[in-house]
Amino acid sequence: MKSLLVTSAHGGTGKTALVCQFAHYLRLVGGYRVLIIDLAEPPYSALSLTRGACSSATHREPAHARRRLSPDTTAPRIRVLAANVVPGLADRDDPGATRCYANLRHLLLQLAPSFDVCLIDGPVWSGTRSLCAAALVDAVACPILVSPDALEQVDGLLNGSNGLRDVRARLNPALHILGVVPNGVETTPRCEARLKRIEASLAAWLVPDRRVPAGYLRLPRLNTLAQAQAQACGASVADLAPDNADAQAGWHLLSGCFNVLARCLDRADGATRQACLPEVCDA
Numbered sequence: 001m002k003s004l005l006v007t008s009a010h011g012g013t014g015k016t017a018l019v020c021q022f023a024h025y026l027r028l029v030g031g032y033r034v035l036i037i038d039l040a041e042p043p044y045s046a047l048s049l050t051r052g053a054c055s056s057a058t059h060r061e062p063a064h065a066r067r068r069l070s071p072d073t074t075a076p077r078i079r080v081l082a083a084n085v086v087p088g089l090a091d092r093d094d095p096g097a098t099r100c101y102a103n104l105r106h107l108l109l110q111l112a113p114s115f116d117v118c119l120i121d122g123p124v125w126s127g128t129r130s131l132c133a134a135a136l137v138d139a140v141a142c143p144i145l146v147s148p149d150a151l152e153q154v155d156g157l158l159n160g161s162n163g164l165r166d167v168r169a170r171l172n173p174a175l176h177i178l179g180v181v182p183n184g185v186e187t188t189p190r191c192e193a194r195l196k197r198i199e200a201s202l203a204a205w206l207v208p209d210r211r212v213p214a215g216y217l218r219l220p221r222l223n224t225l226a227q228a229q230a231q232a233c234g235a236s237v238a239d240l241a242p243d244n245a246d247a248q249a250g251w252h253l254l255s256g257c258f259n260v261l262a263r264c265l266d267r268a269d270g271a272t273r274q275a276c277l278p279e280v281c282d283a
Helices: 014-028 042-048 098-114 130-133 150-159 165-169 189-205 221-230 238-241 243-265
Strands: 002-006 034-038 078-080 117-121 137-144 178-182
Touching: 002 014, 014 117, 014 137, 014 221, 014 243, 034 098, 034 238, 042 130, 042 189, 042 243, 078 150, 098 238, 117 150, 117 221, 137 221, 137 243, 150 165, 150 178, 150 189, 165 178, 178 243, 221 238, 221 243, 238 243
Parallel strands: 002 117, 002 137, 034 078, 034 117, 137 178
Antiparallel strands: none
């Protein structure tokens, strides 16, 4: 079972929407059995997905049924676990995080045979649950908003005393940092100017994407994504596509982005980057 932590330096980065829609993509297009562990408070991923019909106990799928290229309504359902209902993860009296780490590790080991991919919706970095998850997962991705203070926030997340580089050095040498993913990208002059600043400072941390001229992964701002998350009971944008031209275009864009992310996760085999990645700097 591959495991991916999605975390961010602060709230409002679209982290939960990314987790939910990526889980739908893996389920519908890849045919994967997907587990979501929601460590955030409140558990928005769990609240969103468990309202929809796609979320339930999953069942095993034969290997030849995986990696489908088009949405498949017969794909296995998504299993969602919120930390506040998992014994040991909701324990407040755990100053050293030893019980949280041990229980999360046990949970992942026990559930690994039943799932292909585990997505962890982490709380804002660097809480106890986020640190424990980063110490255990195969990979981590960090969505950010294209905002004036994005670089300052990412600097602490990557390079702080309890940042991802420190966690990899001390606790999880096999941690594969997929990279920083600009989210909610718009085709406006202001957004493009801010992206240029991010490119100049975070070039080594951006997720490569050869499909686009910019050369790195960017998630677009989509009204249909917000509609799927808020109004359609945690549905995929693909579920809105049959009767909605905007949703069809949106699902096409998201599928391309999620294919890049899925391939990066496939390559997260525990090998760390060979080159020494630079510190974040202001442009």
